[in-house]
Amino acid sequence: MRSRKRNFSGYLLFLVAAVGGVASAQNATTTKDVEEATLQSIPARSWIVDAAKNELEALHHTDSYLRYRTHTVSEKGDMVRDVVESKDGTVARLIMRDGKPLTEEQDQGERQRLNDMIASPSAYFRHVRNGESDRRLADKLVPLMPDAAIYTYTPGQPQSGKNGGAPEVVIDYKPNPKFNPPSTEAQALTGLEGRVWIDARSHCLVRMEGTISRGVNFGWGMLAHIYPGGKLMLDQTSVGENRWIFTYFSMKLSVRALILKTVNVHTESTANDFQKLGPMSYQDAIRMMLATPLPDR
Template sequence: MLKGRWIRAGFLGLSTCLAGLCATAQSVPANKPDSSASLSAEAPRSWIVDAAANELRALHHPNSYLRYRMHTIDLKGDQVRDVIESKDGSIARLILRDGRPLTEEEDKAERQRLNNMIASPSDYFKHVKNDGEGRKLADQLIRLMPDAMIYTYTPGQPQTGKNNGTEVVLDYKPNPKFSPPSAPAQALTGLEGRMWIDAKSHEVVRMEGTIFRAVNFGWGMVAHIYPGGHLVLEQENAGNNRWIFTKFQEDVSVRALMVKTIHVHTNVEAGSFQTLPGPIPYQDAIRMLLDTPLPKK
């Protein structure tokens, strides 16, 4: 649900974020070279095929459950949440607002919201259903990435310095031969940027995207994405080869229904990852959240 932030707004969110924004993942072949001398021997697209398969696995994260903190700054303010991935979906508790502890009234309201989900599973699963739609769209768009773009090695292969290993750096731009199979996929035709892939694991370490030309949905009557928008994603291994986003930024302008232009400025950071021993029902996840004392700051 929450890793999906780039998936909703990045890899995919190129679409969902823009538009309003593995099945069984193939494993990375063990015999692919990862020495810097042989990196360019691989066709650029082959790195994306593997990276996309890994993103699908991370999106669905079978048999992997985490607890972490997510810090979001957007139009709703500055908020920190404690997040637990349950077997039913992710659940989050607001623990800090605008850099300060919650007031007694704010904490009471948050506890009531979470307790209501325990008392009314239908409310929780409505929430999960919405997330499921976003996950389904992400799945579809990630699968398109190898063919939706043209990939080239970046001269000089500039490293991020945040990854212990060697990174493959690829620039990407829309493939003129790509025919978007759906309206959301149209967003991919207006995006270009750069991608850093860990040469050993074939996981995406960083991805940058720029909306270099306008994108219309429904001839602009449903939505119009203005050029000049930017998207950034960073990921890391949170343990046991589970990759998850640690940073997501978006700065995008969208005109919806030919009426209102919305400027989306969002910064999301995730950290303090803990691996959970196994799946738990969402009700138990809520109880774990409510049993945890709020931070003093």
């Protein structure tokens, strides 16, 4: 579960601010209702409604399971993990550190950690429940986006070049100055602006870019403050059967916590080698990973 966290709070801030917005409380026409219309003949936010719905489905990925590798470089180091989505939750095995396979001692420690999970289901599921807080937060914040952001079509519709030549709808977004955050967490929606690319056929997110255009306070700045100038980027790809997943994520932020210390956060993560799997228990997912030899390099 650790690799899926991968600074997920930062990912969530970006994901919700750039894509969010299930407009169930409003009677907006969706793009699916206007199949014969040109791509820009309906409100730009209608594309966001569809994309947001698809993003939430991808976040929960019911009845869809993958195995893949992530490569993350952050203040914690350079790490490659083998990741498996099980019906009980996601598990991950560290397989490389700083560009090299784990040493025998490091691998033994990782094996012990994973075997301890198999031996103690209660501890594993407690860990999974703790990790679910980010998903619950996403479920709460996404419906606020119709009020939190303003969406407009990007002039010239510049394509991302990352979607196999398939047409994309390109939309710019910025904070809505009239939005009044109903909670401390919702403050995260007030300072990000940028651009989003949506696949015109599936209505799924292909790419988003964002900039912290103005400082964001949490708890009037007493809990935390995100400084202007931060950059975030996310690329996604289709792995078939209406499942999309990230292939690249970058986050550069300067954050002050509890008025005490300013921390520069720089995380860059890629995902590749996607394989479709059938449903399995987390124990079987761990056993499968442990049966796989470490890479040579």
